[in-house]
Amino acid sequence: MTGPTSKKTNRMSGNGDRSRLLGRKLLVPILLLVAWIVIARLELFRTRVIPPPEAMWKAFLGLYELLPAAILTTLTMTLSGFAIGTVFGTLMGLTMAYSRAVREFLGTVFDFLRPVPVFALIPLFILWFGIGRAPQIALIAMGTSMVLGVTTLEAIRNVPSIYVRAALTLGGNRQHIYRTVILPYIVPHLVGAIRVAAAASWGLDVAAEFMGSQQGLGYLIIMQQVYLRTAGIILLVAVYSTLAVITDTIIAQVEARVTRWTERRAGIGVVASIVGSA
Amino acid sequence: MTENAGGERQPKIRIDHLYFGYGDSQSSDYVIEDFSLDVFDRDFVCIVGPSGCGKSTLLNVIAGLLPATKGRVLIDGVEPAGPGPDRAMVFQDDAVFPWYTVEQNIEYGPRATGVPPARRREVVSKALSMVGLMDDRDKFPRQLSGGMRKRVDIARAMIMQPRVLLMDEPFAALDVMTKERLQEEFVQIWTPMRMTVVFVTHDLEEALYLSQRVVVMSRNPGRVECVVDVPLEQPRSLMVKTTSVFQDMRRDLAQVLRTMHGGLEAR
Numbered sequence: 001m002t003g004p005t006s007k008k009t010n011r012m013s014g015n016g017d018r019s020r021l022l023g024r025k026l027l028v029p030i031l032l033l034v035a036w037i038v039i040a041r042l043e044l045f046r047t048r049v050i051p052p053p054e055a056m057w058k059a060f061l062g063l064y065e066l067l068p069a070a071i072l073t074t075l076t077m078t079l080s081g082f083a084i085g086t087v088f089g090t091l092m093g094l095t096m097a098y099s100r101a102v103r104e105f106l107g108t109v110f111d112f113l114r115p116v117p118v119f120a121l122i123p124l125f126i127l128w129f130g131i132g133r134a135p136q137i138a139l140i141a142m143g144t145s146m147v148l149g150v151t152t153l154e155a156i157r158n159v160p161s162i163y164v165r166a167a168l169t170l171g172g173n174r175q176h177i178y179r180t181v182i183l184p185y186i187v188p189h190l191v192g193a194i195r196v197a198a199a200a201s202w203g204l205d206v207a208a209e210f211m212g213s214q215q216g217l218g219y220l221i222i223m224q225q226v227y228l229r230t231a232g233i234i235l236l237v238a239v240y241s242t243l244a245v246i247t248d249t250i251i252a253q254v255e256a257r258v259t260r261w262t263e264r265r266a267g268i269g270v271v272a273s274i275v276g277s278a
Numbered sequence: 279m280t281e282n283a284g285g286e287r288q289p290k291i292r293i294d295h296l297y298f299g300y301g302d303s304q305s306s307d308y309v310i311e312d313f314s315l316d317v318f319d320r321d322f323v324c325i326v327g328p329s330g331c332g333k334s335t336l337l338n339v340i341a342g343l344l345p346a347t348k349g350r351v352l353i354d355g356v357e358p359a360g361p362g363p364d365r366a367m368v369f370q371d372d373a374v375f376p377w378y379t380v381e382q383n384i385e386y387g388p389r390a391t392g393v394p395p396a397r398r399r400e401v402v403s404k405a406l407s408m409v410g411l412m413d414d415r416d417k418f419p420r421q422l423s424g425g426m427r428k429r430v431d432i433a434r435a436m437i438m439q440p441r442v443l444l445m446d447e448p449f450a451a452l453d454v455m456t457k458e459r460l461q462e463e464f465v466q467i468w469t470p471m472r473m474t475v476v477f478v479t480h481d482l483e484e485a486l487y488l489s490q491r492v493v494v495m496s497r498n499p500g501r502v503e504c505v506v507d508v509p510l511e512q513p514r515s516l517m518v519k520t521t522s523v524f525q526d527m528r529r530d531l532a533q534v535l536r537t538m539h540g541g542l543e544a545r
Contacts, residue, residue, distance in 0.1 A: 162369055163373065163375060165343055166367070169342075169343070169363065169365060170387035180390070184377035184378075187377075
């Protein structure tokens with residue numbers, strides 16, 4: 001999930017360098033594509049296992065009338081679950097750090113819920129909320145909020161005490177310190193967690209739609225499987241991954257803006273080369 | 279200056295038989311034991327001692343960041359309930375908020391204590407020019423040198439006009455050149471204001487250059503070993519460091535520390 005941001009470090013000089021870099025980046029994808037075509041031509045596998053590239057176009061023609069509505073459904077569900085979960089999880093982490101009472105009352109429940117595999121809850125959610133959007137959104141929200149809740153708590157615990165001590169001797173009270181020290185400090189950490197949670201929420205959405213949905217991309221995938229249309233599945237997976245990459249890119253853009261104050265490693269020199277940012 | 283009923287001058291800070299230990303009050307493992315000291319209004323007091331003698335801990339107790347195990351710390355005759363801007367502190371480590379610009383950092387205290395915006399702008403711009411950072415006010419701390427960040431830290435604390443300014447080895451992490459320049463600048467800033475300062479350092483030259491009184495602390499447990507008055511005229515220029523009076527005092531202080539603890543820290 002680091003693809004979109006790492007591109008901006010190509011501070012090469014001439015045009016020749018740039019095209020060589022582009023060539024290196026595209027080499028493996030092109031090889032894979034060629035391998036696919038060759039394998040399909042040689043008919044090494046049945047087309048149900050590995051469909052030929054031209055089958056993709058046919059699959060697209062077959063699906064394209066359904067796609068806009070399915071994308072819209074999936075997008076609204078995933079994004080609303082993700083948004084609810086992010087807000088709820090962050091608030092939960094903040095209140096648990098802020099108030100000892102909340103921590104003591106809810107901490108145990110939180111600790112027991114955290115390791116529960118969210119997918120295991122799907123049947124339960126269906127029993128509780130029925131089939132439809134509500135349980136699906138709830139599932140995505142729950143998975144997202146756990147990630148954010150844990151990260152928020154952990155990030156707050158790691159706030160260097162010197163900042164809190166400085167704020168205290170400058171007259172800050174608890175609430176003011178939360179707003180002016182804790183929150184700004186944890187934001188860069190949260191953005192990382194939000195990216196992980198966004199990626200996870202697409203997976204949660206697929207799982208949720210597999211369990212008795214009547215619309216959306218996940219539902220279409222199941223339908224393609226029923227009719228043994230492998231190309232259709234691959235096409236829909238590609239749509240999913242495109243959506244995920246787009247959301248990740250947007251979050252990465254926001255990240256760059258809100259973490260302006262942090263010491264970003266310059267994309268040059270030995271250190272940059274060792275940590276993989278150059 | 280406040281006078282109490284007896285006509286005696288009331289100290290700005292009275293440290294009264296202070297004990298501090300990290301365990302409970304029953305245990306006898308005190309970091310600071312039976313420490314008493316009066317600091318008067320407009321005094322500049324330096325506390326020196328070997329590392330681990332509890333001088334930073336003492337400062338944190340005065341600031342209200344650590345609770346006294348036994349004994350009291352009185353500020354203007356009152357025991358404060360916790361940390362507050364009347365005892366603003368400058369730290370050794372980088373305590374400037376990296377997510378705020380220079381100006382926002384300096385504005386932190388006035389904002390936290392609800393100073394109205396117009397007044398805030400006025401004091402902030404005064405503080406900015408005081409430490410010579412007017413042109414850098416929109417920069418983030420990472421864009422500044424260590425010395426400049428320290429200036430931000432000092433301005434941020436002094437803007438609160440604390441009853442007592444607490445400084446915990448503020449210049450210890452800086453290189454020698456920067457350190458001397460900041461010492462000199464600090465004297466220039468402090469002289470017209472003359473706020474009460476308690477300054478912890480392990481650098482004897484720094485202590486003698488800045489303060490009117492040097493308190494030598496012993497280690498295990500931390501208590502007052504001796505108090506030395508610095509009779510040099512104020513304000514002092516850096517040249518004072520080369521005078522024989524200064525060098526003699528430095529030697530004597532180093533001798534005190536050496537005989538106390540084998541002179542590990544004395545330079």
